[in-house]
Amino acid sequence: MFVDNGINKSTDNLNIDSSMYNISPPTAKDAYNAIVKIIGEAQAKEAWMQACTACRLTKAPQNLMELKNVLQAISSKNTLASVPATSLLIKIRSYEGITKKSA
Amino acid sequence: MKESQRNLHNKKEEITMNITQSQVKDVIKDPERLQEIVALDLFSEEVKNVLDDVTQKAAERFNLPIGLVSLVLDEAQFWASKFGIDEGWMSESLGTDVEWSFCQYAVKENKPFVVENALENDLVKDSPLVENEGIRCYAGIPMITSKGQTIGSFCVVGPEERSFSEEDLNDLRELANEAVLRIERRAGRDV
Numbered sequence: 001m002f003v004d005n006g007i008n009k010s011t012d013n014l015n016i017d018s019s020m021y022n023i024s025p026p027t028a029k030d031a032y033n034a035i036v037k038i039i040g041e042a043q044a045k046e047a048w049m050q051a052c053t054a055c056r057l058t059k060a061p062q063n064l065m066e067l068k069n070v071l072q073a074i075s076s077k078n079t080l081a082s083v084p085a086t087s088l089l090i091k092i093r094s095y096e097g098i099t100k101k102s103a
Numbered sequence: 104m105k106e107s108q109r110n111l112h113n114k115k116e117e118i119t120m121n122i123t124q125s126q127v128k129d130v131i132k133d134p135e136r137l138q139e140i141v142a143l144d145l146f147s148e149e150v151k152n153v154l155d156d157v158t159q160k161a162a163e164r165f166n167l168p169i170g171l172v173s174l175v176l177d178e179a180q181f182w183a184s185k186f187g188i189d190e191g192w193m194s195e196s197l198g199t200d201v202e203w204s205f206c207q208y209a210v211k212e213n214k215p216f217v218v219e220n221a222l223e224n225d226l227v228k229d230s231p232l233v234e235n236e237g238i239r240c241y242a243g244i245p246m247i248t249s250k251g252q253t254i255g256s257f258c259v260v261g262p263e264e265r266s267f268s269e270e271d272l273n274d275l276r277e278l279a280n281e282a283v284l285r286i287e288r289r290a291g292r293d294v
Binding site for chain 1: 146197
């Protein structure tokens with residue numbers, strides 16, 4: 001299935017030392033599940049697929065840049081899905097920021 | 104210690120004892136609360152413009168470097184207005200992971216959340232914002248809309264230990280109310 005394809009794959013090119021604060025950056029699966037938790041499976045699947053299509057992805061995000069693009073596409077619409085999408089973008093940026101500062 | 108200070112201290116201890124991480128998660132992920140953030144169009148750039156002078160006024164009133172309107176989302180806090188964070192990664196990220204935030208506790212309890220010395224507060228002492236960014240004091244007032252939803256926290260933040268009196272919290276509450284009023288009027292609500 002389109003949504004499931006690759007969604008479990010970790011966005012492992014996220015170059016962050018997650019051991020610092022016992023945290024780990026969100027994966028595509030984390031992101032999708034976070035959206036499901038807020039708007040439910042059916043709507044989340046639709047929003048996710050529309051965003052992947054808008055980003056010209058034929059399968060789920062395989063790296064951090066693709067994940068950010070998908071989340072940006074979802075967050076740009078003023079719907080309930082924009083909340084978890086914006087949340088996850090901030091979360092990723094904060095992991096990146098604190099890690100760069102600590103490096 | 105004065106009676107009013109003792110009462111405030113006791114209230115803060117009570118809040119600390121009542122909060123667990125799992126309870127916080129339940130409230131912050133409530134879809135009805137999050138829908139209110141969408142209904143008020145709070146990710147719009149225009150929101151920042153109507154709030155910036157209020158967060159500035161708060162920072163100046165308390166002689167602290169930072170004043171914020173922090174919207175507490177499901178996984179992160181988003182700063183709809185940030186006075187005093189003009190450079191560095193926090194300026195670019197416009198927020199942080201919600202687990203690192205102080206504001207989540209004001210939202211969960213629907214009460215002011217005060218930290219006089221973050222190094223001694225079990226809820227926040229391990230946050231990267233304390234260890235890495237040097238935050239030491241915090242006072243936040245829950246921002247409650249006319250629909251009864253707590254969308255975030257109006258807060259001031261500083262790098263040194265300090266106390267906040269009842270009068271301080273009353274002043275901060277007035278500014279928080281002003282911020283909520285502006286947000287709702289901008290969204291066309293008759294409040």
